[in-house]
Amino acid sequence: MTQRDTLYSTPRPAIDRFAFDEQVVDVFPDMIQRSVPGYATIIAMTGILAGRYAQPHSRCYDLGCSLGASSLSMAQHIDVEAVEIIGVDNSPAMIERCSERAKQHSTPLTLRCESIQDTELSKASVVVLNFTLQFVPEADRAALLQRIGKAMQPGGILVLSEKIRFADPHLQELNTQLHHEFKRANGYSDMEIAQKRSALEQVLIPETLDSHRQRLKGAGFASIDVWFQCFNFASLVAIK
Numbered sequence: 164m165t166q167r168d169t170l171y172s173t174p175r176p177a178i179d180r181f182a183f184d185e186q187v188v189d190v191f192p193d194m195i196q197r198s199v200p201g202y203a204t205i206i207a208m209t210g211i212l213a214g215r216y217a218q219p220h221s222r223c224y225d226l227g228c229s230l231g232a233s234s235l236s237m238a239q240h241i242d243v244e245a246v247e248i249i250g251v252d253n254s255p256a257m258i259e260r261c262s263e264r265a266k267q268h269s270t271p272l273t274l275r276c277e278s279i280q281d282t283e284l285s286k287a288s289v290v291v292l293n294f295t296l297q298f299v300p301e302a303d304r305a306a307l308l309q310r311i312g313k314a315m316q317p318g319g320i321l322v323l324s325e326k327i328r329f330a331d332p333h334l335q336e337l338n339t340q341l342h343h344e345f346k347r348a349n350g351y352s353d354m355e356i357a358q359k360r361s362a363l364e365q366v367l368i369p370e371t372l373d374s375h376r377q378r379l380k381g382a383g384f385a386s387i388d389v390w391f392q393c394f395n396f397a398s399l400v401a402i403k
């Protein structure tokens with residue numbers, strides 16, 4: 164059963180840094196659906212892309228898998244032989260709940276409770292980073308992307324979905340406001356939006372689409388496209 168997200172609905176004297184703990188796990192599907200424009204589309208299309216690009220006898224990685232939404236979507240669409248789907252997350256609460264969900268769906272997933280910065284990567288035909296790179300320290304992002312690029316087989320793809328920022332201050336302000344209006348339309352109050360925003364301030368660090376493109380090029384990806392964008396949320400595909 165998924166519960167409604169009311170975590171930030173009452174005033175708090177002080178706002179702790181946002182963490183993926185037990186409390187968040189209980190409301191996560193509702194929270195992400197009501198907070199990220201296009202989330203359901205991105206998850207569904209991740210499955211479709213994986214179905215097209217997964218190679219026989221290869222691995223598909225879901226880095227920062229949370230409750231396994233992208234892994235389950237990939238599993239639904241992949242029909243080549245001997246593909247291992249590997250979900251990685253460093254939140255024990257997320258991995259535990261993800262494992263229960265995989266069992267409910269009778270979907271074989273390999274789950275690892277560890278940092279995506281250390282996890283072993285090899286023989287990859289599909290790598291998914293859906294709203295996870297934004298939580299990795301900025302200084303460590305290039306090294307992770309390099310490792311992903313090296314682990315990827317020719318013709319493999321990376322799906323990278325992120326909250327983004329805009330170099331143009333006017334567009335930054337406009338898209339931030341539009342995102343807040345999206346959250347209001349989904350039932351969050353101004354106080355909930357403000358308290359969550361301050362919890363995320365030092366934790367979720369968005370970058371511009373140009374920074375993402377440059378880093379992907381540097382990591383050896385030949386073709387790069389923004390296939391989805393709504394306000395300050397975007398998803399890219401990068402093909403090796």
Ligand SMILES: Nc1ncnc2c1ncn2[C@@H]1O[C@H](C[S@+](CC[C@H]([NH3+])C(=O)[O-])CC(=O)[O-])[C@@H](O)[C@H]1O
Nearest residue numbers: 183227228229232252253254278279293294295298
């Ligand atoms: N260094 C790290 N190593 C491993 N996991 C990490 C790390 N940093 C953060 N995480 C994990 O990355 C996930 C990010 S949520 C992904 C949603 C999912 N992809 C979805 O499409 O449903 C996105 C969001 O909440 O905005 C959390 O589960 C963290 O524990």
Ligand SMILES: O=C(O)C(=O)Cc1ccccc1
Nearest residue numbers: 194195198199326359363367
């Ligand atoms: O809620 C927000 O404002 C976001 O930027 C997205 C989000 C969704 C779920 C957990 C953390 C951040």
